[in-house]
Amino acid sequence: MITLEHINLVVTDIEKSITFYQAAFPHWKIRSGGESLWSGKPRHWVHFGDDYQYIAFNDNGVNQNRDLKGHQVGLAHFAFVTSDIKGVIKRLAKAGFAIDKPGAENEYRENVYFIDPDGFEVEFVQYFSDLPNERNNDG
Structure with missing residues (x-):
């Protein structure tokens, strides 16, 4: 079995x-944090998560994230x-983040998309079903 342990984002x-x-x-x-050099540039880093999964944040990012409506190579999105x-929607709204777009209507799941502060x-x-054929139904 393989699981995703972390995502590393430059912000x-x-x-x-x-x-x-x-x-x-x-x-x-x-979970932890510190300072290091990344390709010769100083960076602060933080591991933010629980005991099993986390997001690594590295500062000193430059430029803008890719145009999410464009066709450039790069990360389109990641999902949790x-x-x-x-509850997630309510907490994000309270923190000042609005839904960017709703997901497609589906009786077996509800999904929404947000844009984080760096454009990810x-x-x-x-999911409202544990059956793979229902969870993965695109209808």
Whole structure:
């Protein structure tokens, strides 16, 4: 079995990123952090998550993220499964983040997309079935 342990993101401001992800994941915390050189450039880094998964944030990012409506090569989005999508939406709204776009209507799941402070598209999905043929149904 293989599971995703972490995502490593280069951001402009670690605190702004933590504000977004702390709202989505209230049980996550800063696991560790420090300073290092990345390709000759000094960076602060933070591992933000729980005991099993985390997001690594690295500051001093430059330029803008890719145009999510364009066709440039790069990350389109990443997604997290939740058992309480309405709670995620409510916490993110309270932190000042609005839904960027709703997911397609589907009786077996509800999903929404947000844009984090650095322009990464983040999907949250709640499934209403444990059956793979229903969960993965695109109808």
